[in-house]
Amino acid sequence: MVAHQHLSIPQFEGLVREHQVSLRVFVRALGVDEAWVDDLAQEAFLVAYRRLDSYENGTDFGKWLRTIARNLVANERRKSARRSRLLPSAVADVLLTQDSDTDFVSSTLDELVPALRECVKQLPARSQDLLQRRYTAGGNAAAIARELRLTADSVRQSLLRIRLAVKKCIESKTGTVRV
Amino acid sequence: MNPTRYEELLGRLLDGELSEAEAEELARGIGETSALREDLRQHLLLWELLSQEQAPERSADAFVNAWKTRHEIEGEPAEAFSQAVGKQLRGQSLTQGVVHAFRVVLGHPLRLSAAASLLLVALFTAFWLSTPRSAQGITTISGEAVCTACLLHESKKHEPAIRVREGAEARIYHLDRTPVVSGLQMYFCTGPRLAIAKGKARTAQGQLLFDAASLTLPDVDNTQKSPPKTP
Numbered sequence: 069m070v071a072h073q074h075l076s077i078p079q080f081e082g083l084v085r086e087h088q089v090s091l092r093v094f095v096r097a098l099g100v101d102e103a104w105v106d107d108l109a110q111e112a113f114l115v116a117y118r119r120l121d122s123y124e125n126g127t128d129f130g131k132w133l134r135t136i137a138r139n140l141v142a143n144e145r146r147k148s149a150r151r152s153r154l155l156p157s158a159v160a161d162v163l164l165t166q167d168s169d170t171d172f173v174s175s176t177l178d179e180l181v182p183a184l185r186e187c188v189k190q191l192p193a194r195s196q197d198l199l200q201r202r203y204t205a206g207g208n209a210a211a212i213a214r215e216l217r218l219t220a221d222s223v224r225q226s227l228l229r230i231r232l233a234v235k236k237c238i239e240s241k242t243g244t245v246r247v
Numbered sequence: 248m249n250p251t252r253y254e255e256l257l258g259r260l261l262d263g264e265l266s267e268a269e270a271e272e273l274a275r276g277i278g279e280t281s282a283l284r285e286d287l288r289q290h291l292l293l294w295e296l297l298s299q300e301q302a303p304e305r306s307a308d309a310f311v312n313a314w315k316t317r318h319e320i321e322g323e324p325a326e327a328f329s330q331a332v333g334k335q336l337r338g339q340s341l342t343q344g345v346v347h348a349f350r351v352v353l354g355h356p357l358r359l360s361a362a363a364s365l366l367l368v369a370l371f372t373a374f375w376l377s378t379p380r381s382a383q384g385i386t387t388i389s390g391e392a393v394c395t396a397c398l399l400h401e402s403k404k405h406e407p408a409i410r411v412r413e414g415a416e417a418r419i420y421h422l423d424r425t426p427v428v429s430g431l432q433m434y435f436c437t438g439p440r441l442a443i444a445k446g447k448a449r450t451a452q453g454q455l456l457f458d459a460a461s462l463t464l465p466d467v468d469n470t471q472k473s474p475p476k477t478p
């Protein structure tokens with residue numbers, strides 16, 4: 069087994085692949101704006117690669133990564149709102165400071181992902197279409213409303229109802245979503 | 248905070264439409280009630296997962312490739328540079344070298360005058376190269392494809408740009424809307440990703456502008472674009 073401190077780029081790439089989902093959801097749950105999640109998570113991996121010599125072999129690599137990411141997010145708070153990659157500062161403050169734990173979900177993600185897929189599949193076609201427009205095409209409520217000739221408010225309401233229904237469905241399959 | 252109001256604010260937050268006042272209100276709610284805080288975290292997690300599942304530009308491959316690109320752009324040149332400089336300086340301290348050079352140059356008035364002329368030429372050349380202008384020829388820039396709205400948050404209008412990092416600083420080249428760039432905006436919105444553009448740089452109203460004659464986004468297939476050839 070190769071010690072993490074001596075990893076080549078292709079070897080480290082394996083770790084990026086292994087941990088990218090859990091790191092990205094962790095970063096998002098800390099209050100990072102959705103448009104900046106990947107940017108910040110990539111930065112955490114870049115920092116991790118540069119500081120591999122400070123990683124203690126045999127310890128939880130995911131937790132070490134999350135600590136780096138958490139510090140990066142905390143640094144974001146020092147930036148002006150215009151340059152910040154976080155959600156509105158008041159909300160981000162609460163998410164960052166109150167019970168945000170680096171002992172996080174990675175194990176439960178294995179359970180969550182299939183449940184999420186299953187619950188989305190069970191939605192009516194129209195709801196699946198809305199989710200697709202929101203998350204595949206990246207449209208906001210106003211843009212989706214224009215495409216479907218609806219009001220932005222009705223799209224927001226529908227998206228909210230769908231989200232609540234999907235979360236309830238997931239909880240019925242997996243128990244509480246642990247964050 | 249009552250559940251209906253919380254859900255209303257939650258929806259607005261998840262759609263990126265929460266105002267500052269609403270954010271304050273939501274922050275108070277989740278700050279006071281741990282169950283709401285937990286619920287918000289769960290929603291952020293779930294919809295982030297769905298976004299990763301559904302958006303092709305957020306797939307594992309896309310993420311890993313983007314990371315490798317950033318590593319190449321941000322990491323290796325700096326390391327290579329420091330290694331190269333390190334080699335040159337090994338065995339001779341920088342101070343010793345500079346003192347020796349001054350002794351040699353200042354030892355003769357003609358040498359001093361020649362050195363001053365060379366210095367002026369070097370300064371002018373450095374200034375010329377560091378300031379893009381329309382009089383300059385075709386140049387190639389390599390950096391990250393970014394959107395001025397969704398990634399840089401500089402403007403409301405989505406405009407393509409290339410961010411070129413130089414140490415801790417970054418230059419933003421705003422791309423002209425030429426045929427070469429058209430149709431590729433989605434790749435700028437879903438970046439940052441490696442971009443190589445060939446064309447002319449200029450400045451206007453304090454902004455760096457770039458008229459791309461060709462544009463390549465190596466991690467996206469079939470994006471190399473050049474203007475259509477005239478028969």
